[in-house]
Amino acid sequence: MSMDQTTYRPEALTGNRTLLTIAIILSIVMMAPVAWLVGLSIKDNKELMLGTESVFELPYTLANYVNILYSSQVFGWFFNSLVVAIGQTAGVLILASLAGYAFARLEFPFRRTIFVIVLFGLAVPEQAVIIARHQMFNWFGLHNSYLGLMLPGLSSAFGVFLMTQFFKAIPKEIDEAALLDNASTLRIFWKVLLPLTLPAQATLGIFTFLHAWNDYWWPLISATRKEMFTLTIGIASSQTNFAQSEGLGFLSAQAVFASLPVLIVYVIFQRHIVTAVSGGAVK
Amino acid sequence: MAESYRRSQWSNGLFILPYLSVFIVLLVFPLFWGAWLSLHKVDLFGPGRFVGLGNYARVLADPVFLQALRNSIVFVLVSVPSLVVLGLFLALALNKTTRTTSFLRGLFFSSSVLSVTIVTLIWRFVFIPGDGLLAVISEQFGVQPVNFLSTSGWSLFSVGVATVWWCIGLPMMLFLAALQQIPNDLYEAAALDNASPWRVLKRVTLPSIARTIMLVTIIQIVMQFQLFGQAQLMTNGGPNGTSRPLVMYIYEVGFVRWDVGKAAAASEFLFLIILVAAMAQYVVSSRKSEASE
DSSP states (O other): OOSOOSSOOHHHHHSOHHHHHHHHHHHHHHHHHHHHHHHHHTSOHHHHHHOGGGGGSSOOOOHHHHHHHHOHHHHHHHHHHHHHHHHHHHHHHHHHHHHHHHHHHOOOTTHHHHHHHHHHHTTOOHHHHHHHHHHHHHHTTOTTSHHHHHHHHHTOSHHHHHHHHHHHHSOHHHHHHHHHTTOOHHHIIIIIIGGGGHHHHHHHHHHHHHHHHHOOHHHHHHOOSGGGOOHHHHHHHHHTTTTTTTOHHHHHHHHHHHHHHHHHHHHHTHHHHHHHHHHHHHO | OTHHHHSOOGGGGGGTHHHHHHHIIIIIHHHHHHHHHHTEEOOSSSOOEEOTTHHHHHHHTOHHHHHHHHHHHHHHHHHHHHHHHHHHHHHHHTOSOSHHHHHHHHHHHHGGGSOHHHHHHHHHHHHSTTTSHHHHHHHHTTOOOOOGGGSTTHHHHHHHHHHHHHHTHHHHHHHHHHHTTSOHHHHHHHHHTTOOHHHHIIIIIHHHTHHHHHHHHHHHHHHHHTOOHHHHHHTTTOSTTTTOOHHHHHHIIIIISOOHHHHHHHHHHHHHHHHHHHHHHHHHHHHHHHHHO
């Protein structure tokens, strides 16, 4: 490290070349399994049966991806995931915006107490309520339905917490100005403040969407009929017996296909996702 | 009109009513209902009879539960330090904003957005004997690798490797955020003293982010205690239950053997563990706000 620098930036100490080189090597190690998966997905299944070393040799084929088009099952699961993820996202945005606005701006009886109880909900792991939830959904015949798959995600306190923070960050003067115009509470929420929270809506929306799309635990328990599987559960079910049935190549292609939507969302909205995930962890 | 902004009004509460009802029905009620179930002998066919702490006694006397608890603790003890150390390393290495580092940050975080199904599929294709990436590579060197997924000891380790691969993005990002908060004059002072990089790391960097290290550790403890999908899909808890974690035990008792009361009791144990960790997190977080006031 050179000592002749006039300003001693923190980066000069932490982001040095040796560390960066190791990080680059690690990134290659990290990506190798993904490259392997993609490699398998573009090989003929029969060829893979003879030995997977053939991944390193020509010929390659897109047949496995084409086969997904003919597999109505995979498309059905894809559609289910889409319905559940979009529905849950819309629900969370509506509930969290309303509640976040009220907690941040309005006065009503027991406001503090209710907020503390809701925050306590952040500490409840899903596994602790799963047995009871499963029974309840059974009473109302909600298993194997879109509504049943969407609902549990709506109870997460994270969105409410996030929206409360965002509404608090908006300067109070904006409400005051609207009050001078005799605007109603509902009008201030809908016309004045809500448009200002659009970036926050995007962050929470993307976070919820990814979460719903990737959820494994609840759909595994609630969706028992094959046609109600989400993509995550569907691929897990074909994974358990991959040796016999569909072949490594086809399974790999399904996995690549299933990750494409989240990876595209990730590449476009990387900043939002990192904000949401980090914010969600630190609370 | 403006009154509702200045005075406490019941009607203002209408805004939280939709969320509050969902919260009560889907979270608060199941929490108490779960506790009620844990005190009853219940099966698939409706409500059972009160057995007091019988289910808890049955859980604690179950060697499978004790093994699963042990597995979960071992898993947390190994995976959490790995995630913290590796996350901190990556944050230190990438704490400079260039095109390369932003690309690498994005890359190391990208695995976090995949679902557990994809992650386990990727890693099974690495570990499967004969056809896996590891087997193909070792054959080049004329070595026969262990059958990672079905050898006791190695199976939980393999699940850990996949987990660290999956979860490394979050610790890295949290550490990066913390590193950027360190005031520059601390480093300038160190530079005047001609301190070596290692010394600066020990004396300036690490003490400044001590709180974040603690926070990341607790967050990861909470997350890794909830290990389920990776173990279920990669090893199915085997061989002989040596990689079966606590949540998988709850799943099997509750949804495979339908011993609902016992599963509810086991999940209360998990709840207790998570609750203690969450309280620790709260204490650590609030200590910071005291310091900054």
